[in-house]
Amino acid sequence: MKLFILILTTIIISLTAFAQNKISGTISDKNKEIIAGANVFIKNSYDGTSSNEKGEYAFETSKTGKQIISVSFIGYKTFEQEINLNSKATTLNIVLEDDANQMNTVNVTAGTFEASDKKKGTFLKPLDIVTTANTLADIYGAMNALPGTMKVADKGELFVRGGEGYETKTFVDGLLVQKPYSSTMPDLPSRGRFSPMLFSGTLFSTGGYSAEYGQAMSSALILNTQGLAEENMTSVSLMSLGGGLAQTVKNENTSLSLSGDYYNLAPYYNLVKQDLQWLKMPQGLDGNLIFRQKIGTNGLLKVMGSYTQGSSSISYPNFDNFPTMYNIALADNHTYINSVYNTQLNDKWILSSGMCYSYDHEQIGLGLDNVRTDVKSFEAKYTLNYTLNNNISIKFGNNLVYKNYFQNYFVDSTKQNLTAKFEDNTGSAFVEAEIKFSTKLAGRIGVRSEYSSDLKKMNVAPRLSLAYKTSEFSQVSLGYGQFYETPQDDELKFSNNLDFEKATHYILNYQFTKDSRIFRVETYYKKYDDLVKYTDVTPYISEAYNNSGFGYAKGVDVFWRDQKTFDNLEYWISYSYIDSKRNNKDYVTTATPDFVSNNNLTFIGKYYIKSITSLIGTSYSFTSGRTYYNPNNPNFMSDKTASMNDISLSWSYLTHIKDNYTILFVSVSNVLGFDNIYGYHYATKPDADGTYESFAIKSPAKRFFFIGLFISIK
Amino acid sequence: MKKVFLTYVLGIVSLVCFGQNADYDVVMNEAFQFLQKAHTADSLQMAVNKFDRIANVEKTKWLPLYYEAYSLVNITYAIKDNDKKDQLLDKADELISKALKIDEKESEILVLKAWALSARIQVSFMTRGGKYSQLSNGELAKAKQMNPENPRIYFMNGQNVFYTPEFLGGGAKKAKPLFELAKQKFEKFTATNSYSPSWGKEINEKMINKCN
Numbered sequence: 001m002k003l004f005i006l007i008l009t010t011i012i013i014s015l016t017a018f019a020q021n022k023i024s025g026t027i028s029d030k031n032k033e034i035i036a037g038a039n040v041f042i043k044n045s046y047d048g049t050s051s052n053e054k055g056e057y058a059f060e061t062s063k064t065g066k067q068i069i070s071v072s073f074i075g076y077k078t079f080e081q082e083i084n085l086n087s088k089a090t091t092l093n094i095v096l097e098d099d100a101n102q103m104n105t106v107n108v109t110a111g112t113f114e115a116s117d118k119k120k121g122t123f124l125k126p127l128d129i130v131t132t133a134n135t136l137a138d139i140y141g142a143m144n145a146l147p148g149t150m151k152v153a154d155k156g157e158l159f160v161r162g163g164e165g166y167e168t169k170t171f172v173d174g175l176l177v178q179k180p181y182s183s184t185m186p187d188l189p190s191r192g193r194f195s196p197m198l199f200s201g202t203l204f205s206t207g208g209y210s211a212e213y214g215q216a217m218s219s220a221l222i223l224n225t226q227g228l229a230e231e232n233m234t235s236v237s238l239m240s241l242g243g244g245l246a247q248t249v250k251n252e253n254t255s256l257s258l259s260g261d262y263y264n265l266a267p268y269y270n271l272v273k274q275d276l277q278w279l280k281m282p283q284g285l286d287g288n289l290i291f292r293q294k295i296g297t298n299g300l301l302k303v304m305g306s307y308t309q310g311s312s313s314i315s316y317p318n319f320d321n322f323p324t325m326y327n328i329a330l331a332d333n334h335t336y337i338n339s340v341y342n343t344q345l346n347d348k349w350i351l352s353s354g355m356c357y358s359y360d361h362e363q364i365g366l367g368l369d370n371v372r373t374d375v376k377s378f379e380a381k382y383t384l385n386y387t388l389n390n391n392i393s394i395k396f397g398n399n400l401v402y403k404n405y406f407q408n409y410f411v412d413s414t415k416q417n418l419t420a421k422f423e424d425n426t427g428s429a430f431v432e433a434e435i436k437f438s439t440k441l442a443g444r445i446g447v448r449s450e451y452s453s454d455l456k457k458m459n460v461a462p463r464l465s466l467a468y469k470t471s472e473f474s475q476v477s478l479g480y481g482q483f484y485e486t487p488q489d490d491e492l493k494f495s496n497n498l499d500f501e502k503a504t505h506y507i508l509n510y511q512f513t514k515d516s517r518i519f520r521v522e523t524y525y526k527k528y529d530d531l532v533k534y535t536d537v538t539p540y541i542s543e544a545y546n547n548s549g550f551g552y553a554k555g556v557d558v559f560w561r562d563q564k565t566f567d568n569l570e571y572w573i574s575y576s577y578i579d580s581k582r583n584n585k586d587y588v589t590t591a592t593p594d595f596v597s598n599n600n601l602t603f604i605g606k607y608y609i610k611s612i613t614s615l616i617g618t619s620y621s622f623t624s625g626r627t628y629y630n631p632n633n634p635n636f637m638s639d640k641t642a643s644m645n646d647i648s649l650s651w652s653y654l655t656h657i658k659d660n661y662t663i664l665f666v667s668v669s670n671v672l673g674f675d676n677i678y679g680y681h682y683a684t685k686p687d688a689d690g691t692y693e694s695f696a697i698k699s700p701a702k703r704f705f706f707i708g709l710f711i712s713i714k
Numbered sequence: 715m716k717k718v719f720l721t722y723v724l725g726i727v728s729l730v731c732f733g734q735n736a737d738y739d740v741v742m743n744e745a746f747q748f749l750q751k752a753h754t755a756d757s758l759q760m761a762v763n764k765f766d767r768i769a770n771v772e773k774t775k776w777l778p779l780y781y782e783a784y785s786l787v788n789i790t791y792a793i794k795d796n797d798k799k800d801q802l803l804d805k806a807d808e809l810i811s812k813a814l815k816i817d818e819k820e821s822e823i824l825v826l827k828a829w830a831l832s833a834r835i836q837v838s839f840m841t842r843g844g845k846y847s848q849l850s851n852g853e854l855a856k857a858k859q860m861n862p863e864n865p866r867i868y869f870m871n872g873q874n875v876f877y878t879p880e881f882l883g884g885g886a887k888k889a890k891p892l893f894e895l896a897k898q899k900f901e902k903f904t905a906t907n908s909y910s911p912s913w914g915k916e917i918n919e920k921m922i923n924k925c926n
Contacts, residue, residue: 037756039763041770046741048767050760072766074801230848516796613881656881 024058038073147557148206156189162553162580163218208479211446217503229255239708253294277315284310299343322683329365353382368412396431420493424454479507495545531584551582591637599624617650644676746909824857865899890925
């Protein structure tokens with residue numbers, strides 16, 4: 001008996017001893033680099049281990065027979081393989097595959113600058129816009145510090161790569177903003193309507209943008225508003241040009257913000273002498289409402305409404321009777337409502353839908369004449385995003401934009417009322433696929449089509465971009481696309497003889513991103529066709545307008561940003577070279593337009609001094625000379641201004657007033673007082689000796705001072 | 715004789731059969747002891763893997779997921795790469811969500827969630843400070859409703875306040891009473907078993923000294 005038990009015990013113990021199977025090997029990736037710290041284990045058991053600093057692993061398991069070995073490590077796809085554990089030691093060397101959803105995989109960047117809190121590799125955070133010197137918290141001012149833009153200080157709009165201001169369109173939550181800039185006096189820069197703090201994401205495209213957007217020949221500025229507000233808060237702002245108040249209330253699923261601002265430049269203009277004869281200094285007010293509501297687990301409804309009103313008047317040179325002056329009076333009000341609903345329908349489908357309405361009423365008094373312009377617009381849009389799998393997703397959608405334009409010009413001398421109006425419905429459809437061919441190659445291909453009822457024409461615009469990852473930190477990207485745009489309101493109101501204007505983009509870029517440093521160089525060629533031309537300066541005659549204009553723009557943009565080399569200092573340098581000519585509008589020959597400057601250089605620096613909790617900002621910008629039309633010169637547009645320089649400083653001081661977070665912001669533009677001349681206006685008639693008199697276009701004051709105090713009360 | 719034989723056979727059989735699945739208590743204790751000594755990124759990664767293996771088997775237990783996420787958050791304080799920090803915290807978020815699905819009322823998981831949110835601020839104080847400290851404090855408030863005696867709630871609250879700059883209403887002076895309150899709660903606290911969450915007492919003492 002004892003012998004029997006002994007034998008039985010030995011057999012059983014040897015069985016359990018043999019049931020310890022040993023598995024070992026190495027873990028590496030596709031580039032033969034070893035992976036340390038990977039988790040190697042037998043599925044459905046505790047048995048396993050971590051790979052060591054040499055990528056080696058070894059462990060014992062009491063499991064036998066057919067088992068599944070599993071290996072996981074962040075950044076790689078989990079590896080699983082069936083193995084047979086039969087009491088022999090097993091050696092298994094495993095290669096892990098990159099996880100295609102990882103943040104450092106390739107994505108299409110040709111012609112794109114993205115500013116977002118979330119995505120890696122974005123160029124700007126929304127807060128960057130507010131803290132950049134010389135932008136005065138104006139989004140367009142901040143975009144002007146990026147490559148691809150030409151500084152046109154007397155207009156204030158965004159001029160991108162040889163394109164006029166109207167060739168850049170702004171989209172908020174996917175919907176087109178009909179009038180993103182405020183109305184302004186001649187030669188004075190306008191400002192964007194929206195505060196940069198409204199937005200969590202900004203995508204500035206200098207060309208080649210997605211088929212989801214259209215109606216912009218040069219560039220799209222795509223802004224996405226914030227989601228649900230994070231906290232109840234009262235904000236007070238006191239500035240050298242006015243003040244404002246905002247209140248945000250929120251609960252679990254809802255947030256509501258109401259704000260109002262009043263501005264009046266009289267106190268400032270009385271203090272700092274302006275080279276302009278103001279009769280009524282600019283003043284105005286605006287009110288905003290932002291409502292957010294979570295619907296279900298995945299849905300969010302956003303409603304934004306704003307009302308702006310302003311007025312001013314100046315005494316301005318009358319070029320028909322130079323140098324006498326006449327009065328220009330400006331009064332405008334603008335209502336904008338947009339409502340967006342986004343939701344994740346299920347695992348594969350995401351729906352974005354929205355509607356927006358805007359009404360702009362502008363009254364301009366020109367001497368005794370009076371021009372009244374009313375523009376109403378309505379847009380409805382939806383986009384569906386379908387994720388086929390990890391590598392392919394498809395986006396498609398439709399939108400409809402209705403626009404009603406009415407203008408009445410009252411001519412005092414003849415007591416005539418000249419009206420011009422048009423109505424347009426533009427419907428569009430687009431489809432676009434984003435494909436990850438591999439972790440190194442990604443592409444986006446799409447097509448967009450639009451039909452305009454006023455033009456009675458249709459367009460079809462293909463778009464294509466590709467990106468290839470040349471190394472862990474660098475990639476090359478190329479883009480091609482056709483971009484159509486309905487002619488401007490001022491041309492459509494007179495003519496129903498027109499077709500879409502068109503630009504074709506070819507873009508190639510190289511980008512290197514490592515350790516908070518970015519280097520990017522991009523080259524492009526843009527061909528303009530079907531630009532509006534008018535042979536006479538006789539408006540109201542439809543046949544005087546046609547689409548025989550054309551042009552081109554080509555150049556190189558370079559960008560370098562460094563947030564790492566120096567402690568507490570970040571800086572960026574952006575340089576653009578452009579060569580562009582056009583023959584459109586009333587041009588008599590092909591010439592470089594007056595908003596193009598061949599060389600633009602911007603340097604932005606921000607330095608944080610902890611001991612005084614201050615962020616010091618500085619900017620230097622160089623703009624080479626711009627052409628201007630000189631009637632004294634027989635060669636059309638052959639004169640050029642001198643180059644323009646600007647050095648600006650800003651100081652943001654972070655503090656608290658009775659426990660409430662406070663920022664004191666002080667900025668001075670053109671600190672050194674460079675006498676920049678942006679161009680010239682000329683009298684329409686020559687004087688006694690046959691010369692046309694000139695009038696230099698300059699800023700009304702060399703320097704602009706700004707002080708603001710912003711308090712958040714919780 | 716038969717009885718002895720049967721008992722013996724049963725003993726061996728149980729050794730053979732159940733010896734294959736080591737006790738949950740045993741593996742948790744082993745992993746927990748390992749975690750106490752893990753202070754480098756590499757050793758913490760090994761702790762992550764240990765708890766991950768346990769979590770893969772024990773689908774009804776929140777604790778392995780909790781410690782796996784806890785180790786991940788710890789790693790973010792031991793490395794410099796900001797993108798890696800976000801990557802690890804994304805993974806921690808996933809695990810914390812899974813743990814909450816198992817027991818949504820567990821205050822320890824909510825405190826860990828609060829800590830993972832504060833950890834995000836490491837990447838960029840300027841842009842993330844306000845948002846994430848707000849969210850973190852929100853989770854601590856929820857944890858307080860679940861179990862107001864959990865000392866780690868008050869400790870984490872103290873941490874959030876301590877690392878908020880004075881000009882934003884934070885700082886050492888404001889944090890001190892929170893750490894003192896945490897100290898009282900630590901004194902009254904007893905852990906459920908040898909590996910349930912009990913951390914924080916020593917570092918809380920260190921923080922009180924820092925505030926002096």
